[in-house]
Structure formats: structure tokens, C-alpha cells
Amino acid sequence: MTKQTEDLFNKEQEANEAREADIALAKAAEKKQETKVEPPAKAEVAKVESASPIKSNLKPWQSALIKAEGKMLAITDPEKTRVELGYASMLLQNNDKLRACDPESIMNSVINVVRTGLTLNPTLKLCYLLPRKGKCTLDPSYIGLTKVLKDNGCVKAIDAYLVFDDEEFNEDTTNGIITHKRKHVETETEHNKRKMIGAYTRAILSDGTVKFGKFIPKWELDKAKAMSESANSDYSPWKNWRDQMYEKTAIKRDFKLLISGNPSDAVSSVLEIEEQNNGLQEKFKQNKPQGIADFFTDAEEVA
Numbered sequence: 001m002t003k004q005t006e007d008l009f010n011k012e013q014e015a016n017e018a019r020e021a022d023i024a025l026a027k028a029a030e031k032k033q034e035t036k037v038e039p040p041a042k043a044e045v046a047k048v049e050s051a052s053p054i055k056s057n058l059k060p061w062q063s064a065l066i067k068a069e070g071k072m073l074a075i076t077d078p079e080k081t082r083v084e085l086g087y088a089s090m091l092l093q094n095n096d097k098l099r100a101c102d103p104e105s106i107m108n109s110v111i112n113v114v115r116t117g118l119t120l121n122p123t124l125k126l127c128y129l130l131p132r133k134g135k136c137t138l139d140p141s142y143i144g145l146t147k148v149l150k151d152n153g154c155v156k157a158i159d160a161y162l163v164f165d166d167e168e169f170n171e172d173t174t175n176g177i178i179t180h181k182r183k184h185v186e187t188e189t190e191h192n193k194r195k196m197i198g199a200y201t202r203a204i205l206s207d208g209t210v211k212f213g214k215f216i217p218k219w220e221l222d223k224a225k226a227m228s229e230s231a232n233s234d235y236s237p238w239k240n241w242r243d244q245m246y247e248k249t250a251i252k253r254d255f256k257l258l259i260s261g262n263p264s265d266a267v268s269s270v271l272e273i274e275e276q277n278n279g280l281q282e283k284f285k286q287n288k289p290q291g292i293a294d295f296f297t298d299a300e301e302v303a
Contacts, residue, residue, distance in 0.1 A: 059099070060103040061092050061098075061099045061101075061103060061106050062089075063103060064103040064104070064106040064107040064110075065085055065088060065089060065092075065106070065107070065110060067107050068085070068088075068106075068107040068108075068110045068111050069081060069085060071107075071111050072084065072085070072110070072111055072114050075111070075114045075115060076114045080114060081114070083119075083121075084110065084113050084114060084119065084120055085110065087119070087120035087121060087122070088106075088110045088113075088120055088129065091120060091122075091129050092106070092129070095129075095131070097131040098129055098130075098131050098136055100131070100134075101131050101134060101135055101136035102134060102135050102136070105135035105136040105137070106129075106136040108136075109129055109136045109137055109138040110129075110138075112138040112269065112273055113127065113138060115265065115266070115269040116138075116140065116144070116148065116266050116269045116270050116273070117147070117148065117151060117266040118140060118144045118147065118148075124143070125141050125143055125144075125241075125244070126140065126141055126143055126144035126147060127139060127140045127141055127144045128141065128237060130236075130237075137273075137276070138273055139237070140270055140273070140274075141237070141241075141244060141248060142160060142244055142245075142247045142248030142249075142250075142251045142252070143244075144270075145248065145251050145252060145255060145270065146158050146159075146251060148266050148267055148270050149255070149258055149259075149267075151264070151266060152259070152263065152264045152266065152267050153206055154205075154206065154258050154259055154267075155203045155204060155205055155206065155258055156204040156205070156206060156208070157203065157204045158201060158202070158203040158204070158251065158254075158258065159201065159202055159203075160199055160200070160201045160246075160247035160248070160250040160251045161180060161182070161199060161200055161201075161202065161247075162196055162198075162199050162243060162246055162247065163180065163196070163197050163198050163199060163200070163215075164183065164194045164195060164196055164197065165194070165195045165196075165197050166183055166194060166195075167180065167181060167182055167183045168180070168181035169181075169197075171200075171215045173214075176211070176212055177212060178200055178202070178212045178215065180200075196218050196246070197217065197218055198215055198216050198217045198218050198220075198221065199215075199216050199218075199221060199246055199247060199249070199250040200212060200213050200214070200215045200216065200250060201213035201250050201251055201253075201254045203254070203258055205258075211258075213250065213253065213254040213257075214254075216249070216250055216253060221246050221249050221250070224245075224249045225238050225245070252274075
């Protein structure tokens, strides 16, 4: 073998060795990329989760709000969800009877807020969270019912009016017209001394027609209050917002007469909630109503 041939052979051998080294390095790198990190054993996961102070220290009502969040996000936007959960948390923290309610009922009530399109904002007074027989219930106010009717296009406006014995009042039942000259007093003390004789509603329909609801005497309105198991409790709206509850009873009595077209999801949700709150399911089966609006019975209110 000549010197030149030997040098050429040695160079080819070195080149082969270099190629083999490169291939080995490439395979090693490829194998490293394919290597998967094995998940920790279930026992280890459980140990980490059980050690979490955030989960272990939650009260039942707090867990209920966390569970409600996911379902609320499926209905409305994150900002509305955040705001309503904040209001709910504030109400629950300030009411020991609400905090003691069944957690699932708390979750459902908060979800129902966004289903109805209402808000727990205490300034607006559209709805309330109330404890009832160990369960939390969402109770739409008369202002909330009005909003639902207006948002659904059933009415342009609707109001309820209380009638007192020191006012001029006349009901023309033949033509469906009510004339009422209202009187206003200066203080709440004076107002509370007045004798209420009844209530009625006045609605402006979507076509501009004005429709008066039938006058409801006070004794009939008081039936609604008598049905409330917590009417005299510190948390009952009958005690804290008496006039509004009478007005709500009047609007609720006429609610079914004002629903037009196909009820929106919000209207349907309000009807469903009122059915659950007031135990109307049995009446529904007995009376066999023809439409969804017939879930409402005349002048009934349970708070």
C-alpha cells in the first residue's frame, strides 16, 4: 500500500467514524425528545390537592359560588358573572340564615340571576336572595318583573299603584278605566299612618294601548302576605319593603295577562322560579293551564 493510498484510506476511515458519531448523536437527541414525563401517581396528586389551603378552608356556601361560576359563564359574559358573584358573596356574608341554606340551592339561585337577566345589585332592587325552609331562593321584586316584561317586548311600561282612603279613586269596570288622584305626604311616618284600601296596575302595551288591571282590595292582597312563612322575620321583604311587596302582588296578578308572543328565556325562567317558590306545580296539574303564563295564580306571594 503506497503512502498516498494509506493516507486516503485513513481519511475515509476518519470520515466514516465522524458520520457514525453524528448519526449516534442525532438518534440520542431524537430519543430524548420522544421521552415523555410520566404523570405523578394518584396518591401524590391526592396528597397535593388535600394540602391546598384554598380548597380545604372553603365554607359550603363559598364552594357553591365557585360551582355556580362555570354555569354562569355558559350563560353570560365573565364581567357579569364576576359582578353577580360579588353581590351574592356580600349578601351571604351578611346573612347567617342564607349561609346555612342548602349549598345546591345557593348555587341554583345565583345561576338563576343571570338566567332571568336580573341583578342582585341592592341599589336596583330587582331581586333578592331569601332563605326559605332551609333553602336559598331567588325572589324577583315587582321592579324585576316589570323589567322582564319590558325586555321581552310585552309592554313599554307598567306600574302598580296603591290606593289610600284619603285619595280620590274610581273604577269604571265597564270600560276598563281607572281614575285616581294620588296624594303625597311629606314623611314616612305620615305615610305609614294612612289606611291602604287596595292596588291596581297600569300598563302601556307595545302598540301604545293603555291597559288597567282590575282593582285588588287590600284584604285580597293580605292573602298573599298571609301565605308567607317568614312575613314577620327580619329578612322578609314584607317587613322591609311592604309597599313594594303589595305592588309586586298586583303586578304578578296581571303578569300572565301581559305576556305576548313567544316568551323569552328570561320570562320562562321567571315563571319557572315562581313555580318553584310558590309550589304551583300541583295547581298546574289540577288546573291544566293552556299556556306558560298560566303558571301564575292570582295574587299569590310567598316570601
